[in-house]
Amino acid sequence: MDDNKNTIIWVTTIATIAVLAFFSVGGFLLYNSHIKNKEIEVKLRLEQEKTKQEIARSQSQQQLAQVTTASQETTTAPVVRKRRTNYEAELMNRMSSVPENNMVNANEVFEAWDQELNKVYKLLMSELSDSQKTRLRNEERAWLKRKDKEMDKTAEEMSAGRDENGELIGCGTGCGHASRAANIEMTKERTIELARMYDELHR
Numbered sequence: 001m002d003d004n005k006n007t008i009i010w011v012t013t014i015a016t017i018a019v020l021a022f023f024s025v026g027g028f029l030l031y032n033s034h035i036k037n038k039e040i041e042v043k044l045r046l047e048q049e050k051t052k053q054e055i056a057r058s059q060s061q062q063q064l065a066q067v068t069t070a071s072q073e074t075t076t077a078p079v080v081r082k083r084r085t086n087y088e089a090e091l092m093n094r095m096s097s098v099p100e101n102n103m104v105n106a107n108e109v110f111e112a113w114d115q116e117l118n119k120v121y122k123l124l125m126s127e128l129s130d131s132q133k134t135r136l137r138n139e140e141r142a143w144l145k146r147k148d149k150e151m152d153k154t155a156e157e158m159s160a161g162r163d164e165n166g167e168l169i170g171c172g173t174g175c176g177h178a179s180r181a182a183n184i185e186m187t188k189e190r191t192i193e194l195a196r197m198y199d200e201l202h203r
Contacts, residue, residue, distance in 0.1 A: 085202040087123075088195040091116060103173075106180040113184060117191040124198055147186045155179040 098112045099105050121140065125133055156162070158178045160170025168175060 083202060085199050087120065087198045087202075088192060091120070091191065091195045101181060101184050103177050106177065106184065110180065110184050110187060113187045113191055117187055117194065120191060120194045120198055124194060124201070127201060143186075143190055147183065147190075150186060151179045151182045154182040 095112065095116065098109055101109045121136075124136060128136060155171065155175040155178060156168060158171065158175040159168040161168075163169050
């Protein structure tokens with residue numbers, strides 16, 4: 001009798017552990033799937049923003065070309081052609097060693113792209129005219145505001161809303177990860193955009 005009772009207890013314990021393990025793994029997989037879906041949504045939204053930025057950049061480059069042409073026509077000094085560059089390709093080659101973004105190395109990936117962004121921004125500022133520097137500086141400030149807004153929006157989508165003070169509630173690790181993913185993606189896109197702008201100066 002005791003043996004049967006012990007057997008039943010043993011079987012029940014194993015079954016309970018198996019069920020708990022099943023639901024734990026299932027919950028983890030569902031959570032990861034949710035995070036991935038949010039990252040996809042962020043990337044789609046950023047692609048739309050990128051299209052708008054490319055249109056604005058094209059208009060800015062046309063204005064830049066007009067300013068450069070006018071400057072060349074009004075000066076009597078010989079025009080020295082700048083060395084043609086392929087900064088974008090060199091940038092992508094350097095960044096090929098940077099791992100893909102995930103929850104473990106997000107800070108490392110952001111730091112790498114942020115350093116490249118600052119580098120190409122300084123290169124541009126060292127070669128542009130005063131009026132062009134002002135325009136680029138204003139564009140950079142506007143971009144930083146858009147980035148902060150997108151990061152906040154992405155985090156809010158992962159939360160349970162906001163309290164009466166406007167603070168996010170029910171915001172676990174998913175909020176932080178989604179916000180960092182948006183930060184990385186926008187910084188990467190902006191760096192590539194400025195690299196193309198630099199190459200445009202040297203054509």
